[in-house]
Amino acid sequence: xxxxxxxxxxxxxxxxxxxxxxxxxxxxxxxxxxxxxxxxxxxxxxxxxxxxxxxxxxxxxxxxxxxxxxxxxxxxxxxxxxxxxxxxxxxxxxxxxxxxxxxxxxxxxxxxxxxxxxxxxxxxxxxxxxxxxxxxxxxxxxxxxxxxxxxxxxxxxxxxxxx
Amino acid sequence: xxxxxxxxxxxxxxxxxxxxxxxxxxxxxxxxxxxxxxxxxxxxxxxxxxxxxxxxxxxxxxxxxxxxxxxxxxxxxxxxxxxxxxxxxxxxxxxxxxxxxxxxxxxxxxxxxxxxxxxxxxxxxxxxxxxxxxxxxxxxxxxxxxxxxxxxxxxxxxxxxxxxxxxxxxxxxxxxxxxxxxxxxxxxxxxxxxxxxxxxxxxxxxxxxxxxxxxxxxxxxxxxxxxxxxxx
Numbered sequence: 001x002x003x004x005x006x007x008x009x010x011x012x013x014x015x016x017x018x019x020x021x022x023x024x025x026x027x028x029x030x031x032x033x034x035x036x037x038x039x040x041x042x043x044x045x046x047x048x049x050x051x052x053x054x055x056x057x058x059x060x061x062x063x064x065x066x067x068x069x070x071x072x073x074x075x076x077x078x079x080x081x082x083x084x085x086x087x088x089x090x091x092x093x094x095x096x097x098x099x100x101x102x103x104x105x106x107x108x109x110x111x112x113x114x115x116x117x118x119x120x121x122x123x124x125x126x127x128x129x130x131x132x133x134x135x136x137x138x139x140x141x142x143x144x145x146x147x148x149x150x151x152x153x154x155x156x157x158x159x160x161x162x163x
Numbered sequence: 164x165x166x167x168x169x170x171x172x173x174x175x176x177x178x179x180x181x182x183x184x185x186x187x188x189x190x191x192x193x194x195x196x197x198x199x200x201x202x203x204x205x206x207x208x209x210x211x212x213x214x215x216x217x218x219x220x221x222x223x224x225x226x227x228x229x230x231x232x233x234x235x236x237x238x239x240x241x242x243x244x245x246x247x248x249x250x251x252x253x254x255x256x257x258x259x260x261x262x263x264x265x266x267x268x269x270x271x272x273x274x275x276x277x278x279x280x281x282x283x284x285x286x287x288x289x290x291x292x293x294x295x296x297x298x299x300x301x302x303x304x305x306x307x308x309x310x311x312x313x314x315x316x317x318x319x320x321x322x323x324x325x326x327x328x329x330x331x332x333x334x335x336x337x338x339x340x341x342x343x344x345x346x347x348x349x350x351x352x353x354x355x356x357x358x359x360x361x362x363x364x365x366x367x368x369x370x371x372x373x374x375x376x377x378x379x380x381x382x383x384x385x386x387x388x389x390x391x392x393x394x395x
Contacts, residue, residue, distance in 0.1 A: 007235050014227055019218040023211075035227055043234050043363075105214040123176060124208045125215045130178055149169055155207050 006046055009055045010039065016126070017059060023109065023121040024067045034070075038063035060126070060136050064118060071114050108158035116151030119144055124152075166190045166197060175204040233363035236370045285332050285339035293321050293332055293339045294391070298383060309365055311383045312373040317393035319386050320372060322365040331368055334391035343368050 017035050025031035041062050042049075049058050109117055115137075122133035123144075134144040166174075166187050173179050174187045191197045280286035285293055292302035298321070301307045306325035313319055320333040320342065330344030343365075369377070378386060386394075 004235075007231050011228065011231055014223045015219045015221075018221070018223065018227070019215050022218045023215055032224055032227065036230070039227060039230050040363075043230060103214055105210055120211070121215075124211050130173075130176070145169060145173070149172055152172060152204065152207060153168075155211075156203050159207060159210055 005051070006049065006055070010042065010059070013056055013059060014039075016056065017063065020060060020121060020126060021063065021067075023125055024064070024118065026110065034063060034067055037066050041066065057128075057132060057136050060122070061138075064136060067118075068114065104159065108155050111158065112151050112154055116147045116154070119147040120151040120155065123148055168200065171197065171200055172204055175201060175208070229367070230363055233367035236367050281337050283341055284337060285341055289323070289325070289328070289332075290339050292325075293323065293334075295387070297380065298377075307362075309362060310369060311378040311386060312369055313375060313378070313394055314372055315374040317395065319378075319391040319393065320369070322369045324362055324365060329362075329365060331365060331372065334393075342372070 014035075017038065018031065021031040021034045021038075022028065025034050038059060042059055045062075049055065109120070112120065118137060119133065122128045122136060123130065126133075128136070130141050130144055130148075133148075134141045137144060170179065170183070170187060174184060179187065191201055280290070284290075288302065288304040289306060292304065292306045292308060296302045296306075296308045298308045298310045302325075304325065306323050309322035309324060311319060311321045314333065318333045318335065320331055321339075322331050323329060328344050331342045332339040333342050334340070
């Protein structure tokens with residue numbers, strides 16, 4: 001049954017979806033909110049998924065689009081309140097546990113512009129080929145590789161002591 | 164022979180063809196600075212995977228598995244409802260005199276309702292919606308009626324989703340007793356959340372409480388006409 005394949009596929013994919021969300025969102029609670037929102041949108045629009053195409057890229061595209069929409073709204077809001085501390089505590093205020101769990105890698109990632117962050121995560125963490133990552137984002141490969149390069153160079157500098 | 168940082172990164176990512184890979188490998192062997200750059204590229208990837216791969220080992224929270232479980236249940240609920248529908252269409256299940264008797268019963272039930280609502284029971288607009296609005300329809304106050312079903316003791320229950328509250332109410336001789344309620348759709352919505360998850364949760368809870376499939380339109384109509392009294 002197609003439905004079963006879809007739901008079984010989603011279940012199997014959840015750990016990877018959470019990994020991607022952990023990289024995109026600012027703290028663990030936001031990450032699972034993002035996952036849940038993506039999951040719900042996928043369940044509602046499952047008719048749009050074509051059997052035989054990759055469920056993982058389709059899900060990542062959904063999640064990435066939700067994240068971009070939310071990040072735009074958040075950026076507008078944060079600029080008003082928290083400009084001076086950007087990158088350190090934005091998005092984790094009032095959530096001490098999340099703050100404790102932020103690693104050096106998290107902090108370095110959060111200083112990247114969104115488009116560099118998603119490129120870095122899709123290729124270096126999720127292991128997508130450049131062409132696949134570009135398709136998920138919906139940009140040309142050349143755009144993807146230049147964002148990846150810039151993001152990676154920034155990370156090398158931020159994490160330089162450990163690298 | 165020079166290798167750009169873009170080419171070196173592509174090499175590290177396995178994105179160059181065999182011919183270029185050989186060329187770049189030779190350049191790296193001949194140039195310690197290039198080898199150092201490659202080591203940095205690899206180190207960044209390793210730091211990232213070390214940070215994020217541990218997420219794969221974490222247990223997936225229930226709030227992420229629940230929507231999928233609920234979706235699976237809704238699918239099966241829809242299947243049994245369809246099966247039930249065809250059963251109702253068989254001639255022996257058609258309504259005749261029964262509906263007329265039910266119509267007289269509904270008056271008795273309306274008269275018999277207590278003037279003040281006991282606590283734990285739906286009151287006012289919600290009670291009116293539960294009484295009279297068909298599943299799939301929206302009451303004037305915005306409450307949507309999701310489905311009707313019966314529990315194993317025959318009680319009629321209804322799932323609803325409103326702005327103020329969502330849940331399941333079962334009818335007894337005091338009115339609509341609220342069995343399972345949650346916050347309304349609006350309160351549950353975080354920055355990422357969409358409306359619709361509450362419905363799925365209610366459908367799943369209904370499936371757990373129900374003894375049979377959801378009532379189809381005809382059975383629901385009959386139950387309403389009978390004042391939502393327990394089935395024999």
